[in-house]
Amino acid sequence: MTSTATFATIAALAGDPARAVMLHALMDGRALTASELARAAGVTAQTASGHLARMTSAGLVCVEKQGRHRYHRLASSAVANMMESIMQVASALEPAQPRLTVGPRDAALRAARTCYDHLAGRLGVALADAMATHGYADLAGDGGIVTDSGFAFLGRIGVDVEALTVRSSRRGVRIMCRPCLDWSERRPHLAGAVGAALCALSFEKNWIRRIEDTRAVVVTPRGARVFRETFGAQLVG
Amino acid sequence: MTSTATFATIAALAGDPARAVMLHALMDGRALTASELARAAGVTAQTASGHLARMTSAGLVCVEKQGRHRYHRLASSAVANMMESIMQVASALEPAQPRLTVGPRDAALRAARTCYDHLAGRLGVALADAMATHGYADLAGDGGIVTDSGFAFLGRIGVDVEALTVRSSRRGVRIMCRPCLDWSERRPHLAGAVGAALCALSFEKNWIRRIEDTRAVVVTPRGARVFRETFGAQLVG
DNA sequence: CAAATGCTACGGTCGGCGCCGAACCATGCC
DNA sequence: GGCATGGTTCGGCGCCGACCGTAGCATTTG
Secondary structure, eight states: OOOHHHHHHHHHHHTSHHHHHHHHHGGGSOOEEHHHHHHHHTSOHHHHHHHHHHHHHTTSEEEEEETTEEEEEESOHHHHHHHHHHHHHHHTTSOSOOOOOOHHHHHHHHHSEEETTEEEHHHHHHHHHHHHHTTSEEEOSSOEEEOHHHHHHHHHHTOOHHHHHTTSOSSSSEEEOOEEEOTTTOSEEEOHHHHHHHHHHHHHTTSEEEOTTSSBEEEOHHHHHHHHHTSOOOOOO | OOOHHHHHHHHHHHTSHHHHHHHHHGGGSOOEEHHHHHHHHTSOHHHHHHHHHHHHHTTSEEEEEETTEEEEEESOHHHHHHHHHHHHHHHTTSOSOOOOOOHHHHHHHHHSEEETTEEEHHHHHHHHHHHHHTTSEEEOSSOEEEOHHHHHHHHHHTOOHHHHHTTSOSSSSEEEOOEEEOTTTOSEEEOHHHHHHHHHHHHHTTSEEEOTTSSBEEEOHHHHHHIIIIIOOOOOO
């Protein structure tokens, strides 16, 4: 039994403001150094170091040393999942979007960003919507599937569908795109194995590019064409 | 944007040992009084009252006054979801099941229990397995669906399938059973709308009965027959 | 109207932990 | 080697919050 004590430990770890900022900074799935995280959280290096030590020993974060740097990343997608579900609850409490918070940086984040290992923001929901309207995917509250035609489509654009299929079961219908509620759009987008594959492909084919060291991404001209013509997605932003 | 501050607030609320116990006690979806929760958490009534007030105003819990009692329940399935995902992360930290923890009470919990609004424990996974082997459902890591034959099956046994369908989208294939990883079995079982409907039906038809005031349930003789003959489920416990 | 029960409000105590300054290792560069 | 940079360890400070005792309010029961 997962004791309530360890449950509380994990939740308390995520419940400190400084640590929460660090975890959010790691939500793009990349690895950051301790000092970057310290700066992000607005604390000194030694404080951040302590936090990171606790989070690694609790299995929230893992380290990977490389030269004199120590890169930290989220330990697993389960952690990212947990954070999403906490955000989900937290978003119900927010005062209905004060909207005055912008800045170009924020705007870029809203337009398109990564969410651990998949795409979110307006781009993320636009792609999910496009997949749905073409009958490539079927999304509902609790889960989603990629249809047979959707699978064919993914194969055409270059996704290694076989690698995805192993996780699905024996029948003709293929499972597995987890809807992930977006904090800015409040709409589901494609997560799970398919979402991750699509995101990886988009980077690989240079449809999107990461903005320096943030979670935000920009759609390249080539990507815009692909998303418009192949996906039939409406990208307003 | 769901600010990291509110994120931290929610996580910190779940991160206190006493509150964690209370939340766990509410995971069966029922409503409990403040004093019951106080006893469960091992704190005095006034302390528990304070905790409950904070959790209520944060939207984790909601109250429902009835006479001189005030019943508390989890505010939404999103909260239950969040707790499940935290348990998920927490279970990775546990020292591989010390197994010596038993007692008849614990045994009953492992055999069959409710998990917010659906069934878990050996019963829960047995039903999920049975649904899968009969081709009624297709479960994978990120999501699951009920097949057409599965829908017919649910209709036959008395589930109001139309009520479920509204949440699904327009195509022939129906979505929506979220796999929920079990803390005792470490295997997925049926959650989401279908899981909830199945659980409700089982109580209604008297296939299962709740053990006094715990999350544990017992399978009635009639239920055992139904689960064996209709579902073809193997109930070892 | 009392008396009892369920719950909440207030004040005070105390332990835990988040924070920093300073000192201490490790790696890389000149 | 000397020096700079990235990171961790240690000690001490200060604050937040979890807790309880007492007291107060609402509702039901006698």
